[in-house]
Amino acid sequence: MSTEPETTEEAGPGTPDDPGTAGPEAAPEESRAQDTGQPEESGQDTGETQESGQDTGETQESGQDTGETAGSGGAEGDADLTEGKEGGPAERSEAAAELAAQRIERERIERRKAERDAPIASGAKLSGTAADLLAAVRAVESGRKPVAAMSAAPAPAPRDPAAEPVRRPQPAPAPAHAVPVASVVSDAPAPQVVEAARRVLTEGGAPDSLAVQVAAALGEGADTALREDPWQLLRVAGVRPEQADGFARALLGAACGPDDERRGRALTVWLLEQAATAGHTALDLSTLITALGRQGVPGPDEAVQEALAEGEALMFQDPLDEPGAPAVREEDAEEEEEEAERPVRALVALERYAMAEESLADGLARLVNSLPKEAEQAWEGAVAGVSRGPAELVRAVAGHGLVLHTGGEAARAEPAALLDAARAAGLRAFAACHTADGRDRLAALSGGEPAEHGVGTVDGLLSGAEGPGRDADGALELDLLIVLDAPQLDVEHAAMLVESLPDGARLLLSGDPGVLWSAGPGRVFADLLAARNCPQIASRVPDPGPLGELVSGVGVGELNQVDAPGKEIVIVPVRDAGEAVHRTVQLVADSVPRAIGVPAEQTVVITPGHGGAVGTRALNSALKERLNPGPGRFGGFDPGDRIVHSPAPGRAVPGVVVKADTEGLHLTCAGAPVVVPRERVEACVRHGWALTAHQAVGARWPAAVVVLPGDAAQALSRPWVYTAFGRAERHLSVVHGVEQALPKAVAEITAKPRTTRLQTLLRSQVPTPD
Numbered sequence: 001m002s003t004e005p006e007t008t009e010e011a012g013p014g015t016p017d018d019p020g021t022a023g024p025e026a027a028p029e030e031s032r033a034q035d036t037g038q039p040e041e042s043g044q045d046t047g048e049t050q051e052s053g054q055d056t057g058e059t060q061e062s063g064q065d066t067g068e069t070a071g072s073g074g075a076e077g078d079a080d081l082t083e084g085k086e087g088g089p090a091e092r093s094e095a096a097a098e099l100a101a102q103r104i105e106r107e108r109i110e111r112r113k114a115e116r117d118a119p120i121a122s123g124a125k126l127s128g129t130a131a132d133l134l135a136a137v138r139a140v141e142s143g144r145k146p147v148a149a150m151s152a153a154p155a156p157a158p159r160d161p162a163a164e165p166v167r168r169p170q171p172a173p174a175p176a177h178a179v180p181v182a183s184v185v186s187d188a189p190a191p192q193v194v195e196a197a198r199r200v201l202t203e204g205g206a207p208d209s210l211a212v213q214v215a216a217a218l219g220e221g222a223d224t225a226l227r228e229d230p231w232q233l234l235r236v237a238g239v240r241p242e243q244a245d246g247f248a249r250a251l252l253g254a255a256c257g258p259d260d261e262r263r264g265r266a267l268t269v270w271l272l273e274q275a276a277t278a279g280h281t282a283l284d285l286s287t288l289i290t291a292l293g294r295q296g297v298p299g300p301d302e303a304v305q306e307a308l309a310e311g312e313a314l315m316f317q318d319p320l321d322e323p324g325a326p327a328v329r330e331e332d333a334e335e336e337e338e339e340a341e342r343p344v345r346a347l348v349a350l351e352r353y354a355m356a357e358e359s360l361a362d363g364l365a366r367l368v369n370s371l372p373k374e375a376e377q378a379w380e381g382a383v384a385g386v387s388r389g390p391a392e393l394v395r396a397v398a399g400h401g402l403v404l405h406t407g408g409e410a411a412r413a414e415p416a417a418l419l420d421a422a423r424a425a426g427l428r429a430f431a432a433c434h435t436a437d438g439r440d441r442l443a444a445l446s447g448g449e450p451a452e453h454g455v456g457t458v459d460g461l462l463s464g465a466e467g468p469g470r471d472a473d474g475a476l477e478l479d480l481l482i483v484l485d486a487p488q489l490d491v492e493h494a495a496m497l498v499e500s501l502p503d504g505a506r507l508l509l510s511g512d513p514g515v516l517w518s519a520g521p522g523r524v525f526a527d528l529l530a531a532r533n534c535p536q537i538a539s540r541v542p543d544p545g546p547l548g549e550l551v552s553g554v555g556v557g558e559l560n561q562v563d564a565p566g567k568e569i570v571i572v573p574v575r576d577a578g579e580a581v582h583r584t585v586q587l588v589a590d591s592v593p594r595a596i597g598v599p600a601e602q603t604v605v606i607t608p609g610h611g612g613a614v615g616t617r618a619l620n621s622a623l624k625e626r627l628n629p630g631p632g633r634f635g636g637f638d639p640g641d642r643i644v645h646s647p648a649p650g651r652a653v654p655g656v657v658v659k660a661d662t663e664g665l666h667l668t669c670a671g672a673p674v675v676v677p678r679e680r681v682e683a684c685v686r687h688g689w690a691l692t693a694h695q696a697v698g699a700r701w702p703a704a705v706v707v708l709p710g711d712a713a714q715a716l717s718r719p720w721v722y723t724a725f726g727r728a729e730r731h732l733s734v735v736h737g738v739e740q741a742l743p744k745a746v747a748e749i750t751a752k753p754r755t756t757r758l759q760t761l762l763r764s765q766v767p768t769p770d
Contacts, residue, residue, distance in 0.1 A: 189215035196223035204247040210236055212679060227251065231266035241267060241295055258296050264303025267295050269312050272350045276521040279754040281357055281491055282349035285315070304348060314354045317344045318760045347757065353521055354757070356495040360524070361761035363498030364507075367401035368534065368766050372504040375479060381425035382418075389541065390417035396535045397480065397506050404486075404528055405510035407539025408552070409700070409726070414539055415482050415510045416445040423454055427479040430467050432458045432497075434485035434698035436653070436670035441700070442484060458483065459651065462496055475502040485698045486511035490520025490650065491758070514555040514722045516697055517751060519650045526751075527758040533766040547728055554722045559743045567595060567731065574737045577613035580709045581622050584614075587705050587733050588689070589626050596731045598703040600627055601642070605690035606724045607707040608716065614709035620687035627689065634660035635681040644688035644695055645669050645676065652695040654688050693723045704728035705735060713741035717749040 189212060198211035200223045210233075217235040218225045225232050230248035233239050248263070249256045271291050275283045283291075285304070292300035307313045320343045349357075379398035386394050393414050396403045405415060415431060422429035431454060433439045439457050443450040450456060456466030461476075468477045481501060483489065486509040489497075501507060509525060517523050529536065542548060546564040553560040562569060572587065574580040588603050605623070610616045624630075630638030637643065641657040645667055655669030664677040665685060676684055690707075704727045708716070716738065725732060736742070 190220070193220055193222055197226065199223065200226045200251075201247075204230065204250040206233065206243070206247045210239075213237070229262045229266070230256075231260075231263050234266050234270045241270065259298045261303070261306055264292065264297045264299065265306045265310060265312065267292060267297055268303050268307040269350070271295075272313060272348065275755070276350065276353060279517060279521055279523065279752075281353040281521045281754075281756045281758075282316070282347040283755060285346035285348055288348050308348070311351065313348050314351055316347045316349065316354070316757065318347060318757060319344050347755070349757070353491060356492045357522070357757050357761060360491060360495040360498055361758060361765050363495065363501070364402055364528075364533075364762065365765040366503060367498065367501060367505065367507055369401070370503040371399075371401050371506075375427070375504070378425045378427050378479075382421040382427060385421040385424055386417055389539075390414045390421075393508075393537045394418050394421055396537055397508055400535050401504075401506055402528075402534040403506070403508050404525070404534060404536045405508060405539065406513050406529070406536065407510075407541060408512050408514075408543040408548070408555075410541045410543045410548070411512075411539030412442060412484060412510075413445055413541065414537075415484060415508060416442055418480075418508065419454060419482055420446055422480050428468060428477055429480040429482070430454045430456065430461070430476075430478055431482040431484060432456055432461045432467070434458060434488040437699035438485055458489070458493060458497070459648075462493070462500070470500075471502065473502075474500070476500045476505075478502070478505050480506045480508070482508045482510065484510050486525040487513060487515050488518050488698055489522075489524045490518040491522030491524055491756070492520060493650075494522070494524045512726075514719060515726065516694055516719050516723045517754070519694055521754075522756055522758070523754045524758065527756055527762075531759045531762045531766070531768075533762050533768055547725075547730075547732055550732075551722060551726045554718065554725060554746050557718060557747045559746045570731075570733045572733055572735045574709075574735055576737070577709050577711070580614045580707055580735050580737055581618060583735050584619060584690075584705055584707050585622050585626050587735070588623060592703050592705070592731060592733065596703060598731060602701055603703040603705060604696060604701040604727060605705045605707060606693055606696055606727060607690055607709075608712040608720065609692065612709070612711060614707055614712070616686070616690045616692060619690035619707065623689040624687060634665055635678075635685070637665060637681075637685070637687075642688040643667060644686050644691060645674060646684050646686075647674075652691070654691075654699070693720050693727075696727050697723050700727055700729050702729050703731040703733070705733045707735040708738045708742060709735075710737045710739075713738045713745075716741060716745035717751065718746050719751050721746055 193215045194211045197214040197218075198208045201208050201210055201214065204226075213236045214226065214233070215222045218232060230251045231244050233244045233247050234241065244266070245256075245263070248260075268288070271288060272283060288304060289300040292303050297303050304313075308315055383391070383394050383398050390413075393403070393405060394417070397418060405411070407414070419429050419431045431442060433442055433455070434457070436457055439450050439455050443453050443455045446453040446455075451466070454467075460466030464470075471477055478501065481497070483497065488511070489509075498507065509528065511525055513526065513529060517526065528534070543552060546562045546566075546568040550560065550562045550569060553562075564570075572583050574583055584605055588600050588605060592603055593599050605619055607614060607616055607619060612618070624641060628638060628640045628642075630641075632638055637657045637660070639657050639659055643655050643657055645653045645655050647653065653669045655667045655674065658666040658668055658673075660666065664675050665681050667674040667676065667685070704724070706724045721742070725734075
């Protein structure tokens, strides 16, 4: 039984992109966490299918190939990596602190929702199955009808907050103070809970290696929960419906059947989780019902109804207004009511994502409408402190609670100037980036250490490891928060950030809209850009040099031939997978260091997926053999190995192995010591010479080798290619085996759509500027 998470490479079972992929045989192979460093067995990058890649090398003939002229027997390669300092265990990990912060913010959100007197507005009338389901659910919520009844609904009653669905295994918070990067990762479930779960798994014929994950997912009493409902096994990431069915048959015997309501309910939640893995925060009701039918659920309508009644999912009716359509005027309200009711679509969502989107919309509306007048003088000083390019951005932020800023790598200088000007004017300002590398690059623009200039990471800010303190109400003590790499914000992190800001604070979201979207569900930055509810400042600062010209062309769908007299761009044609692996190793270990002057430890390899003959696993194996050979005594790792560490879903932190002992695997990540317990190594650590584009997004390296084997054509999209090519600062080599699939992907394959509700919520709460 595979324990690999599902992928966001594909749309996900039953998602709007492909309603026919609901069956297990057609489901994606990797999960949202896969690109973030979590284990994945498929050949596709997580979430990267949302953006197709483009061919970067076919039209670029400039420069000599730094690898083609290199002999295969080059030097062993100086892959010795700095081992970093050993550090003792910290009292609390960043991942644990982040989870604690998430829990606190979620509790705040729940309290706010519970204070509302009215249910979610229906907006219009539904018909058919959607109307029946909504009527039944509202009846159950009001306590007037049994679940099975499906007829006209009485007046809706306020919805009680439902319990949050069990989440994927994550490190539990520990009491104490946070540190920049987790020193000790994750507390394992109690041994007795794990052992009890192992006995039930063995009895049902499931691998006992799942015991730790089951115990983490279901908590204390996991064994009882599995016996009462064997399909709860689907709560474990990577478990497939047919595997859960086999487990249920072994435990229940003749009592097990496809019409079991427990199975239908569990599959409903599982399908919604798979949609979230693909980036959706909700699914169309019809799509969900179709997907359940493909999974062999005899009564898909009843299965959805049961999940709604149990509080494991929520249903919404959203008007089908086109984005940007004018709002209905009050004087026309009566006339509207007399006419045919406006069409709506019924959406079903897991509560955690529905709550996050509503909280995000509420918080953004609060920021837009709560600008204080007492800070005007300080902001006038900030405006006076800048000139030319950044001035437009500073003026926009001074006058508005929410501002969006778009641009490439060079455009980061504008938010940096805003940060410096605001701090110089006495305002409490802080900038948060997606990665530690992004944090360091932004701080370098100000000429100092990150902490000195008010720069950190999003995770560090939320966990309390970086940034300002919080006031008595739990709000960040800030007048201005700048969030860079904004396309990487998923809906939950965005909601927590916005909820953490006090009334009157200003928020600037800055990023490159051409890169891959977030690994987690939602498309926050893209939705805000499309909603046009706030000022949008587009930077006019282009990225310099041949690499900047190439990447800029990809962003607009053009794969241009670029002159690269300094060998900034090199194309290495290959015929098959074996040659692709050979040339990649040759480039990293010999050609790029010799011809470009970039050592192997400063070169990243990017490939579309983890599996396959030229995936990250195959490439990392070959690169380790060349650059840091060893027996791999501790889970396949040796001191000096480059790794990528995933302390929590959605995060990928590059690092280096220092040593291994009874405490676990000692790493250095982003300059801080990390100890990963033995039982968590397989799930949290991968070799990191080769990454997927989603793992690499938000960071840059002096040199990048992008590998495009022949079987990668289906994984390519314009955002994937844009992201992969954009990771190189000085040199880009493209190991090219996809022929015309690359320019086609750049020109034609854009980001796959994601079903979200944020634009709809914003239209009703945030006025559109004239």
